[in-house]
Amino acid sequence: MPVEFILDDQAARYGRFAADPTPEQLAPYFFLDEADLTLIAERRRNHNKLGFAVQLCTLRYLGTFLPNPIQVPQVAVRHVAGQLGLPADVFMPYALREETRYTHRHSIIRSLEYQEFDGVQAFRLIRRIYAHLAVSAIGPIVLFDFATAHLIAQKVVLPGVSALARLSAEQRQSLERLLVLPEGKWQTPLEVLRTPSSRVGALSLT
Incomplete structure (x- = not known):
């Protein structure tokens, strides 16, 4: 890979x-x-x-x-x-x-109460990455180190470098899409992520 x-x-x-x-x-x-x-x-x-x-x-x-x-x-x-x-x-x-x-x-x-890296841990890592992207734009190189540090902090056994690189590459592509201004829109998806909700409704509490 x-x-x-x-x-x-x-x-x-x-x-x-x-x-x-x-x-x-x-x-x-x-x-x-x-x-x-x-x-x-x-x-x-x-x-x-x-x-x-x-x-x-x-x-x-x-x-x-x-x-x-x-x-x-x-x-x-x-x-x-x-x-x-x-x-x-x-x-x-x-x-x-x-x-x-x-x-x-x-x-x-x-x-030592560690966890193996599996589909559940990959999902949690992706969710953590998106939460971080909502407040800070980072490039793919920093993204890889961020993912590594997060897994270590959560006591998840690191996967092979290719597995994490593949996952980070997928997130890199998602990050790039977040920076593209859709036709007819005035904000990029990343800017939308960073914009706090103007009101709290029932859906935002779920």
Whole structure:
């Protein structure tokens, strides 16, 4: 799916570690509290404990999981391993069991009360975008970042970059139509959206 309307660096950093997390970022996102430790303790082997913990922290930080958790920066792995009293190198075997990783992901999503991106979440995102457009005109590049930030704030697991780009592209086309002045009209659809209702009737309260 083409993503030509977003910048290359947007696509490159979407759902990925653009750089090693800083100490200021490690402290809130890669800290394991008592609830986390209780959940992690349910895993039987050390590599599963560390792998589960790293994936949990990754979701908090990125809003999604990496295709392969081995791509998580070592500074983050060491930070998490230190809290578990484990050597960081026990993390490597975790990459060998794809089925285990996906089982852990479902458990983490449920435990952290995240939601998968589906048709309902897409509808809510589109509604949020239109509400934002009613008060502020934004271009497609900013629209993509706005959609990403909104999903993270709502604890929705980010979809693939192509899926969000496709959705944002559709909204870009809708945005462009909002800026076109219809024949015989004196306001564009966007201006109509921004104009408050002159009176409150029964329909506007529904």
